[in-house]
Amino acid sequence: GAGVSQSPRYKVAKRGQDVALRCDPISGHVSLFWYQQALGQGPEFLTYFQNEAQLDKSGLPSDRFFAERPEGSVSTLKIQRTQQEDSAVYLCASSSQTGNQPQHFGDGTRLSIL
Amino acid sequence: QQQVKQSPQSLIVQKGGISIINCAYENTAFDYFPWYQQFPGKGPALLIAIRPDVSEKKEGRFTISFNKSAKQFSLHIMDSQPGDSATYFCAASSDGNDMRFGAGTRLTVKP
Numbered sequence: 576g577a578g579v580s581q582s583p584r585y586k587v588a589k590r591g592q593d594v595a596l597r598c599d600p601i602s603g604h605v606s607l608f609w610y611q612q613a614l615g616q617g618p619e620f621l622t623y624f625q626n627e628a629q630l631d632k633s634g635l636p637s638d639r640f641f642a643e644r645p646e647g648s649v650s651t652l653k654i655q656r657t658q659q660e661d662s663a664v665y666l667c668a669s670s671s672q673t674g675n676q677p678q679h680f681g682d683g684t685r686l687s688i689l
Numbered sequence: 690q691q692q693v694k695q696s697p698q699s700l701i702v703q704k705g706g707i708s709i710i711n712c713a714y715e716n717t718a719f720d721y722f723p724w725y726q727q728f729p730g731k732g733p734a735l736l737i738a739i740r741p742d743v744s745e746k747k748e749g750r751f752t753i754s755f756n757k758s759a760k761q762f763s764l765h766i767m768d769s770q771p772g773d774s775a776t777y778f779c780a781a782s783s784d785g786n787d788m789r790f791g792a793g794t795r796l797t798v799k800p
Contacts, residue, residue: 579732606786617695617778617790618733631786666732675721675740675785680732 577601579681581667587687588657596652596684600669607650608678609642610666618666624650625673657688692716693781695791702798708766710794712779715760719781719789724753724764727776727793736777737764769798 580599588594600607606625610618611634620634626647635642639657644650654661664685668678694713702708712722720741725733739746739753739762746753752765766773776795782788 608786608788615793617693617780617793618788619790620788623786668732670785673785675782677723677735677738678788680725680734682730682732 579667579669579679581665581681581684583684584682585685585687587689589689590657590659592657593653593655594657594686596654596665596686598650598652598667598669598681600648600650600667601671601679602648604669604671604679606670606673606676606678607644608668608670609650609652610668611636612664612666612683614663621652621665654686657686659688662686662688692789693779693791695779695794697794698792699795700797702769702796704769704771704798704800706769706798708764708769708773708796708798710764710777710779710796711761712763712781712791713759713761714781714789716781716783716789717760718783721782721785722753722755722762723780723788724751725778725780725790727778733778766796769796771798771800774798 609621612618623631624644639655641653664683666683668680670676723738724736727733750767755762779791
């Protein structure tokens with residue numbers, strides 16, 4: 576497709592379950608970002624990949640959060656032992672180059688933890 | 690620590706009016722200042738961006754004004770239309786990989 580694709584669009588899980596969120600960036604885009612957006616707030620940076628290398632994971636809230644991009648294209652954000660405070664929209668963005676380039680966002684995955 | 694402060698939280702403007710949203714930042718290393726528009730259920734979409742070597746940038750009805758000494762920048766939407774009703778986010782980064790967003794402004798344009 577032409578844009579960033581995220582799946583699933585909605586995910587409901589019980590507290591303590593593990594979840595996996597997928598991001599398909601725009602083809603050929605080098606940089607990939609994950610953000611967490613709480614209701615009524617701006618996106619908060621979680622982690623950044625340049626190709627397959629995870630160069631910054633300073634925004635990951637805890638060691639329950641893990642992201643990977645093994646072949647430098649599709650990325651997966653995994654949350655283990657989910658907690659209610661993990662409920663948010665998780666946004667993925669990609670850009671064609673490194674540095675200050677436009678980031679193209681997907682429509683996000685809305686995660687609800689019961 | 691919120692590195693980018695945005696105001697107002699919400700804004701109501703009549704059709705044809707000017708919408709003005711303001712942002713202030715603290716980190717002097719920031720050198721890229723984009724504005725994003727977000728509709729409900731959608732991801733943010735880049736509207737316009739500015740770098741600190743210019744004081745103003747205009748694209749259609751959207752203008753960014755930038756004041757480096759005051760560490761402030763603002764978005765002006767001229768001739769606001771009901772279709773502009775959305776949430777707007779300012780952001781700032783120093784190398785593109787550390788984007789920090791404001792808390793957002795919900796704009797409502799009344800017909």
